[in-house]
Amino acid sequence: MLELKNINKYYNAGTVNEMCLFRDFNLKIGEGEFVSVVGSNGSGKTTLLNLICGSIPLDSGTILIGRENITKMPEYKRQRRIGRVYQNPAMGTCPNMTILENMALADTKGKSFNLLPGTNKARIDFYRDQLKTLGLGLEDKLQVKVGVLSGGQRQAMALLMSTMTPIEFLILDEHTAALDPKTAETIMELTDKIVQAKHLTTIMVTHNLRFAVEYGNRLLMMHQGETVMDKKAEEKAATRIVDILAMFNEISIECGN
């Protein structure tokens, strides 16, 4: 279980631009939950993910995984149990290394980066099988540098790489936003398949309301650093796109638009 308790997060503290994004923010995410997060631009979705992963510091509050307090744990140590895919496909792979080398890197996560050969030849068939599940033909391009692949292909690899070794949490920040509709669909289906197969607790930020409704078992809507909608299980299952749109409208009326 992931728990955020009484989180306060300021940006530009102590300057004229000081902004309190999260004030006494609380959120509990149970094991095996697949949470879709929607919300207007600037509502704090990315900041929320960054706080969970430790990419940015918080001003006060506590973050727990199970009973363990990880508030002070550096980002890279938290990543041991977290897989993360960014909106930008370039963030999840090494462009100047080959597909094979990238797969081997991902495979070494959680092990020691010592002086053993970087690529374990005995694992190549496993990498091929993994790449085959993408259906993009990458299994025949092991020696190709990842930098020449398309955004969609790279994002598919990033997803595969971030979930290759045992992890508990999957963090997705608009990971289909930079892709064309067809590729976005493919990546989304693949995401769901992996989440189900590995029983990952997942937080997925998306602007695609259909994805938010169709996938996952919990729906959060964020607005100005607060959760204005939180639907679980059956309630989530009954939610339609129109309901979310209605909520979006309500928020913007409150804001005086």
Next chain:
Amino acid sequence: MTILLGILEEGLIYAIMALGVYITYKILDFPDLSVDGTFPLGAALTAGLIVKGIPPAAALPLSFLAGAIAGCITGLIHVKCRVRDLFSGIIVMTALYSVNLRIAGMRANLPFLSQDTIFDNEWTRNQVPDPIKPYILVLILAAITIICKLLLDWYLGTRSGYLLQAAGDNDTLVTSLAMDKGLVKVIGLSIANGFAALAGGILAQKQAFFDISIGTGTMVFGLASVILGTQLFKRFSMVRTTTAVIAGAILYKACVAFVISIRIVKATDLKLITAAILLLILVISDSLKRKGAHPHVGA
């Protein structure tokens, strides 16, 4: 012939340092100026140790170690004190100037002409057949440089080496792999400066003296070798980058020697020439890049 040998000898020595610059500049994308201090550090330490009677061959790994420690300090200043990469290097380079003088016994130069070196010892004087003697320097140097290259190739193929490449390519991925990207940079800088100090130590043994000024322009030489080598051999994918860097160092040395050989140029103009040729290489490689970016211009 002697000119050619001289070029090969110095080129091979500087090639070892250039392998280090390849790690920082090309792999880590870290403009590391500390090599201007670690190259003479290796030379000072080697001279100091040989004068004290330490076997010349043992002075080399110790030089590597000293350079690695200095590189580690550059890395820690950058990572732990959050000082910009360029400044971290400048700080260590400047500090090393004094350290080097101290190591050499508070003096700007330290000759050890009467001592044995890896090039001039009982074996090279008496065991090596006469016809080979003029080439023994080049042969020994080629062996050392090739060993360094093979070791670096091997390292880059290990898990740790993969991580080093990833750190330069996309350091977010290093974090995603649950590794400390700062530590990876520190390791890279250590190895790079180890190579620089080793090269300095070898140069000192070849000349049989240490001089504080040999460090000036090390970075320029390293950069020029890396850029020249990688640009020239870009199209040949079978040629390893490390090989290209070594070739780049020898070629660059040849260019400098050629310009120096023109009569109106004085030996004191050496650093001016070194810098000017680097500028030329940068300008040419940039214009080549531009051309490469628009393959259909005029088509």
